[in-house]
Amino acid sequence: MSLETVLPQAVQPETEEMILARQRKAVGRRRRNTWLLRLAIVVAWLGSWELAATLWIDPFFYSKPSRIWDRLAGWFTTGTDFGSIWYQLWVTVEEAVFGFVLGALAGVVLGVLLGRSQYLADVLAPFIKAANAVPRIVLASLFVIWFGLGLASKVATVVVLVFFAVFFNAFTGAREVDRNLIDNARILGAGRLQVLRAIVLPSATSWILSSLHTAFGFALIGAVVGEYAGSKAGIGFLIANSQGTFDSAGIYAAMIIITVVALVAEWGIGHLENRLLRWRPSMSRTTDTAVV
Incomplete structure (x- = not known):
């Protein structure tokens, strides 16, 4: 074959389909390698823990992965000493x-309201800061005294934790709205409610949704802390009982269950955020393309 016939084939430009296929392949390879590395880290961590608990440290205090697995398997097959694990999980969730829901709604409403009213923000600022500084574990104990061991005391603890996580983001989002947009809308005759609905809330949506990721984690923490302070059922109740009986495997097993619930909730909130913010440029796609 002559050089003239080989050279044109070698310098032929890639088509758009070929470039996109190559990028998708590179992104898929990077994602696969990421998950493999994560799996390797988990295996190394659990393996070293199992080995250390077998040879050096006392598994009575530190437990070991095999005992935690046995506790989880027992809970999900035969149940706990206080009923089905699914019932305990349902109570906490x-x-x-x-x-x-209650804490997020209160945080959004009050955050946007104070974000648009400098006077109210100045009046209420010291009270909000003082309330945010109160230790949550103290409030959880007080709520148990006030509302009893049932649902109300745990919901109150969760509301307190979630409210501040959402409030400060909603407040900042309402403050960061472009002033020129508001001025132009008012020049065109828009009222306060129209400006709030058409400009302020859409602009603050990304701030609010980003806070929900952290807020639901706080919600689970609040529920567990409330149950730990005093309850009749729930994952926090199982943790408190496991502590009282020196069952370290039970404590770890309950922690794993809460972690899985938090990860599932994080995925759901992220999916909701992507649907509500489709107008926003996808940073992940931009990053993947840049990496490729």
């Missing part, structure tokens, strides 16, 4: 969801 119910408390977290109710408190999350």
Whole structure:
């Protein structure tokens, strides 16, 4: 074959389909390698823990992965000493969801309101800062005294934790709205409610949604802390009982269950955020393209 026939084939430009296919392949390879590395880290961590608990440290205090697995398997097959593990999980999730919804709504409403009213923000600022400085564990104990061992005391604890996480983001989002947009809308005859609905809330949406990721984690923490302070059921109740019986495997098992619930909730909130903010440029796609 002559050089003239080989050279043109070698310098032929790539088509758009070829470039996109190569980028998708590179992104898929990077994602696969990321998950493999994560899996390797988990395996190395659990393996070293199992080995250390077998040879050097006392598994009575530190437990070991095999005992934690046995405890989880027992809970999900035969149940706990206080009933089905699914019931215990439902109690905690119910408390977290109710408190999350109430706390998020209160945080958004008050955050946007104070973000648009400098006078109210100045008046209420010291009270909000003082309330945020109160230790949550103290409030959880007080709520148990006030509202009893049932649902109400746990929801109150969750509301307190979630409210401040959402409030400060909503407040900042309302303050960061472009002033020129508001001025132009008012020149065109828009009222306060129209400006709030058409400009302020859409602009603050990304701030509010980003706070929900952290807020639901706080909701689960609040539910568990409330149950730990005093309850009749729930994952926090199982943790408190495991502590009282020196069952370290039970404590770790309950922690793993809460972690899985938090990861599932994080995925759901992220999916909701992507649907509500489709107008926003996708940073992940931009990053993937830049990496490729």
